[in-house]
Amino acid sequence: MSEEIKVDKIMDLKGLPCPQPVIKVSKGIKEIQVGQVLEAISTDPGALSDFPAWARTSGNEILKTEQKDGLIKFIIKRVK
């Protein structure tokens, strides 16, 4: 259950409002290889629905979403 996922790149998107988190992540994911994993940390409440929508549209996969102290952490796998 609590198996650690190996993260290949971390992006700090704290304090950035819409649309910057999604734009930054769409660029960041291209900097890792297909199959590798990106961790993005955002404070934008809109990101909770925006990141899944972005992942569905761009064909990537969100492995995990965590919320803690106003921080939202996404673990995203590059699929395409």
Next chain:
Amino acid sequence: MSEVNSGKAVESLKGVTSIDDLARQMGELKKQVENIKPGADDRVSIIAFSGDLDKILAAFIIATGAVAMGMEAVMFFTFWGTPVLRDPKKKAGGKDLMGKMFGFMLPKGRNAIKLSKMNMAGMGTSMMKSLMKKKNVASLDEMLDMAAELGVKIYICEMTMSLMGFKKEEFIDYPNLEYVGVATFLEQAKNSKVQLFI
């Protein structure tokens, strides 16, 4: 039960008398499949008609967001949206009186445009700009840089250019910019999944 089912299957095969018949039907189906037209492209086409700060900002957010989603984005700047793309540092000579007047009356670039509401003689607009800075909302300058980097295509309406007497040399340097007419935009819009008039 199974006997009833197989009875039905035999019934539905009654129209087919031979392999040739089947082949003919297959051929017809194949033709129909070939005639199915491909759907629209994953593209957002935006007409930036208004020259208001709030609306232009929204247009850029949607365009850059679209590219982030893996789509293409095209922006067509026309009428009041056109002067938004003037470069305040550039000057153009050889204008007639009306051209000079439009040039003087209309905003010189993206940093001179105002809110569509609550402008309050410029006070509202500058308050909004400082609030945007405080809240880390990207400014139009940053938006334009982002759009250029992401490959958002910008079209400028030729008709507005000549109507308002604008010259190409007074417009911004942007990697993906073209001066076009309505047909060029419509060709793109026709095959876009999303079309917006802002």
